[in-house]
Amino acid sequence: MHTVNRHKLISDLQQQGQFLTLSRRSAELVQKPISFTLDEHTQVSIISPGIISFTPKIKSVKAIVLSSGIHGNETAPIEICDQYVVDILTGKIRVAHRVLFIFGNLPAMDKATRFVDENLNRLFSHAHANESVDQNSYECARAKEIEKAVAQFYEAGHSDESRYHYDLHTAIRPSKNEKFAVYPFLHGEKHSKDQISFLLACGIDTFLLSGSPTTTFSYYSSRQFGAHAFTVELGKVEAFGQNDMSRFTQVNDTLKRLICGQPLNLKSFNHQDVLIYQVNQVINKHEDDFVLDFSDDLPNFSDFSKGTLLAHETGNEYRAEFDGEAVVFPNANVAIGQRAILTVIPTTLD
Numbered sequence: 001m002h003t004v005n006r007h008k009l010i011s012d013l014q015q016q017g018q019f020l021t022l023s024r025r026s027a028e029l030v031q032k033p034i035s036f037t038l039d040e041h042t043q044v045s046i047i048s049p050g051i052i053s054f055t056p057k058i059k060s061v062k063a064i065v066l067s068s069g070i071h072g073n074e075t076a077p078i079e080i081c082d083q084y085v086v087d088i089l090t091g092k093i094r095v096a097h098r099v100l101f102i103f104g105n106l107p108a109m110d111k112a113t114r115f116v117d118e119n120l121n122r123l124f125s126h127a128h129a130n131e132s133v134d135q136n137s138y139e140c141a142r143a144k145e146i147e148k149a150v151a152q153f154y155e156a157g158h159s160d161e162s163r164y165h166y167d168l169h170t171a172i173r174p175s176k177n178e179k180f181a182v183y184p185f186l187h188g189e190k191h192s193k194d195q196i197s198f199l200l201a202c203g204i205d206t207f208l209l210s211g212s213p214t215t216t217f218s219y220y221s222s223r224q225f226g227a228h229a230f231t232v233e234l235g236k237v238e239a240f241g242q243n244d245m246s247r248f249t250q251v252n253d254t255l256k257r258l259i260c261g262q263p264l265n266l267k268s269f270n271h272q273d274v275l276i277y278q279v280n281q282v283i284n285k286h287e288d289d290f291v292l293d294f295s296d297d298l299p300n301f302s303d304f305s306k307g308t309l310l311a312h313e314t315g316n317e318y319r320a321e322f323d324g325e326a327v328v329f330p331n332a333n334v335a336i337g338q339r340a341i342l343t344v345i346p347t348t349l350d
């Protein structure tokens with residue numbers, strides 16, 4: 001890159017902070033790794049379009065990944081994270097910990113779609129190398145790029161740094177519990193009540209405990225790097241500019257407090273404040289004729305009595321196994337072999 005352009009880029013970024021806009025509109029400008037310092041207190045590293053890290057000069061005790069737009073049409077988290085990046089670059093706020101922002105699927109944002117060729121959130125933990133995955137797709141390359149950025153970010157820290165990853169999404173359907181988090185499978189490790197208290201402070205009061213490995217981004221950070229990692233669902237999918245940002249005040253303020261090292265005033269964990277579910281069935285689609293046996297606008301967490309037919313396809317019927325079993329993320333329109341419904345049943349944390 002020409003030196004003059006590099007200086008202009010850095011000065012534009014510091015004056016306007018529009019890293020995401022540049023990543024989406026002029027990706028070639030932020031294609032090469034670029035580093036610079038903000039007022040001598042924060043190192044900025046642009047890793048590739050849509051991926052930027054901030055490192056304070058003071059010793060960091062937390063390494064925090066905030067990802068959004070892993071699905072391109074899930075706009076509210078993208079708008080929240082974009083504003084943090086703008087505010088950091090322009091000096092309105094200052095990070096106290098190392099923070100990596102990842103804006104996942106840039107071309108899908110432009111198309112206002114979940115993805116272009118492949119669901120990016122099914123390609124982590126090396127699933128991008130599976131033979132069923134189109135190796136020429138944007139998402140295949142992007143999954144590799146994101147995995148590498150996360151590995152370098154966590155591994156660059158001190159050994160006593162604790163690791164966090166909040167992968168922010170919005171859901172396709174409305175939900176009986178509007179804000180909820182998927183807690184990736186921990187392979188027998190204990191769930192963190194402190195993390196649940198933190199997410200509760202963000203306005204997230206419902207948790208799904210995953211019971212098996214997945215190829216999602218949050219599972220990758222959890223499993224590979226021991227990060228406290230979650231897929232966080234903040235509401236319903238809306239177009240850019242159409243989100244009612246007042247619905248995100250709590251999560252917006254709390255995440256900002258976290259990255260800026262401000263007091264969080266967390267309430268200690270109390271079973272009565274949260275709804276905890278464990279995943280009971282992961283129903284995958286095997287045939288083209290897979291259909292759901294309930295309406296397209298049925299909200300997430302709607303529950304059924306034992307034996308109710310939830311979905312069917314040639315050769316298979318899928319039924320509720322328990323009274324009160326609820327459905328989450330039902331979607332008949334997924335690729336063959338992928339998850340079409342999660343079912344969950346209430347549980348408690350030990």
Ligand SMILES: O=C(O)CCC(=O)N[C@@H](CCC(=O)O)C(=O)O
Pocket residue numbers: 071121169170171172173182216218231329330331
């Ligand atoms: O509303 C939907 O159907 C999907 C919303 C979404 O993108 N959810 C994530 C959950 C990932 C996880 O299980 O941790 C996804 O499906 O990728």
Ligand SMILES: [Zn+2]
Pocket residue numbers: 070071074169170
């Ligand atoms: Zn999503």
